Amino acid sequence: MSVRGVDHIGLTVPDVDAASAFLVDAFGAEVLYDTLPADRPPKGGEATTSRLGVPGDAREVRIRMLALPDGPGIELFAFDHVEQDTPAVPSDLGWQHLALYVDDLDATLDRVVAAGATALSAPRPLPGPEAGDRNRFVYVRTPWGSTVELLTYPDPQPYEEHTSRRRWHP
Known part of the structure; x- marks a missing residue:
């Protein structure tokens, strides 16, 4: 299996x-x-x-x-x-957000906000083991209150130096 x-x-x-x-x-x-x-x-x-x-x-x-x-x-x-209940926020127990890999974070964020979501901040660099010059993320809330993370990591990440296993993305 x-x-x-x-x-x-x-x-x-x-x-x-x-x-x-x-x-x-x-x-x-x-x-x-x-x-x-x-x-x-x-x-x-x-x-x-x-x-x-x-x-x-x-x-x-x-x-x-x-x-x-x-x-x-x-x-x-x-x-x-x-x-x-109200939608879960990341501090609640259970599945807390859906993360979507995107190629163009800024364009996707603009599209998502235009469709009715609220950005919780400006896009930020991915930290620590996920860092890279163009590796970034941002969280948004859907119109009904669920949390979605948009992220992109086109550059190599530091964790890759320590394992041959890679994160999956499309």
């Missing part, structure tokens, strides 16, 4: 259509299909609770799969009949 890569990321959003529009505009994602279209009844009850580990009153009302241009899919979920 071997893990071959990330197939998709599941993301719960308040509005599947608005989140889809953001992902298309910001990252060039493409809508592939709806597993649970808006014209179908919600899914809930014991089957949903046992499959996803959600509260008993939670109902899935929309599920949509998108694909990034050179990466994994993003599966969007929307629920109703359940109290939801």
Whole structure:
């Protein structure tokens, strides 16, 4: 058995259509299909609770799969009949952000902000073992509050001197 890569990321959003529009505009994602279209009844009850580990009153009302241009899919979920917390921030336990490798950080940041995200700072140099003259990153918040990191590391990184294993990127 071997893990071959990330197939998709599941993301719960308040509005599947608005989140889809953001992902298309910001990252060039493409809508592939709806597993649970808006014209179908919600899914809930014991089957949903046992499959996803959600509260008993939670109902899935929309599920949509998108694909990034050179990466994994993003599966969007929307629920109703359940109290939801605010989106996780990096200090919370659990998966804290999605990191996307980009070739042109400045152009991508401009596109993402124009699509509705908020940059948390200006792009910064990658630190320590990831450093390099053109190696940089920046965090943004999506319109619904999730955290995304944009990063690029076209230059060799110091960690590469100590191991033959390399980080994966497209």
